[in-house]
Amino acid sequence: MSAAPTLANRSCKITGCQNSTREGKPFCPDHVERHDYVQGILEILAQREAEEERVRVKGASAVDPHGLTAQELILHLSQHGSRTVERLSREFQLESQVMRDYIDALLERGLVQIGRTARGSTIVRLTG
Ligand SMILES: [Zn+2]
Structure with a gap:
């Protein structure tokens, strides 16, 4: 052996x-x-x-709504309620344009709604 x-x-x-x-x-x-x-x-x-x-x-067409970032975004909004785009981009450490593209993709699918704060910021919340 x-x-x-x-x-x-x-x-x-x-x-x-x-x-x-x-x-x-x-x-x-x-x-x-x-x-x-x-x-x-x-x-x-x-x-x-x-x-x-x-x-x-x-841009937004490249977002996978079932991907990790989109799912984390949905979870984050469900836990924290509405958030401004500026705050979300800080919290996710993404450039604000990239965060806007993710939000646009969720918006197109009716998963989120957007509004404006008194100071003119875009605010995002989950639909329903
Ligand atoms: Zn070992």
């Missing part, structure tokens, strides 16, 4: 973990799940960034 390492008995890539891995995977069973979870989050964040970039270029 050879003692040389094979694909079947690598050690886990997590620093300090002494476990060996199965089937040539880079992480042991304890860590592979955490790795998949983190990868999933990174993928969602990358999709969000890609969408924001498309919205910067193309």
Whole structure:
């Protein structure tokens, strides 16, 4: 029997973990799940960034109403009531034009309504 390492008995890539891995995977069973979870989050964040970039270029038509940013916006409005566009763009750390594009996309679908404050700011709230 050879003692040389094979694909079947690598050690886990997590620093300090002494476990060996199965089937040539880079992480042991304890860590592979955490790795998949983190990868999933990174993928969602990358999709969000890609969408924001498309919205910067193309405007409201590039907004995915089921995407993370649109869903967060709806959740945020449901928790906090009405908000001005300026405040939403600060809270979401998005340029005000990009925030306006997200709001326009939700407006087109009837998900939000807009109004004006006494000082002339655009205010957004959920429909219904
Ligand atoms: Zn491990």
